[in-house]
Amino acid sequence: MSILSRPYFHNEEAAFAHVESVMWPSGPECPHCGCVGRISKIKANPEKRVRLGLHKCGDCKKQFTVKVGTVFEDSKVPLHKWLQAVYLMTSSKKGVSSHQLYRALEVTYKTAWFMTHRIREAMRSGDLAPFGADGGVVEVDETFIGNDRSIKPKHTKKGRGYAHKHKVLSLVDRTTGRARNFVVDDLKAATLVPILRENIAKEATIYTDEAGQYRKLAAGFAGHDFVRHGAGEYGRGEVHTNTIEGYFSVFKRGMKGVYQHCGKRHLHRYMAEFGFRYDNRSANGVEDVERADRALRGARGKRLKYQGPDSKTA
């Protein structure tokens, strides 16, 4: 039997049972008052318009389903289709476009667009703990993605340049194997250094390339060393940025192949998606089914409203 033939991908009752088991590992929790334990399940009855998955809180007497307070709340898309979408997005290395999803799930394009953005929100890590807290190595690098349409291209003698591209700063903690990303306006030291100070522990050793904006980084951290890419150097033993470059290569291939157009307003959501899959990758001991469950857990407490795909900067 394949993973895709699991009942919760096809049957709405099984879908609710699955999401409840993942989101409420110790039994139902009331989203209105936080009560645990004094909660009863109400049997679904379509004739009397009693929804599937309905519960009633014995404390505040309010009713709720597991979707309340999550990115799935207020969605008319059946939960089993949401589970299909979550699985597809978390299990494919480079992601799944809204176009692909709308064909596979037989929903409208607009619905698929909302679904992918909500699932990205579920994948967003709220973790703010500094990287390298164990005194380990943090690799830092920046990359350029797509075209930032808010910047008018200038005709420069040097050719295309990078001024008109989206700029992304990323960190990878070598000990935990996790990544963190920032969409930045420019790559000046005044922009990058404060982000690094806020997100990297003093105990950490930082490896970067030889770019000027990192020159003064050593102060404030246990150490800073860099690779001279300009001189054809790829690394000296421990001193390299190969981990973060590997991370960027997956992200860039995904952005090119699956998400051709991405406005600056949404770029951080794509970064969150790629960051989530990277942090929860097989090499970190997380396989497909568990990765999807982790995204479901991340769906809690993130009820958001978005403008649709037709808005100009989408």
Ligand SMILES: [Zn+2]
């Ligand atoms: Zn309650």
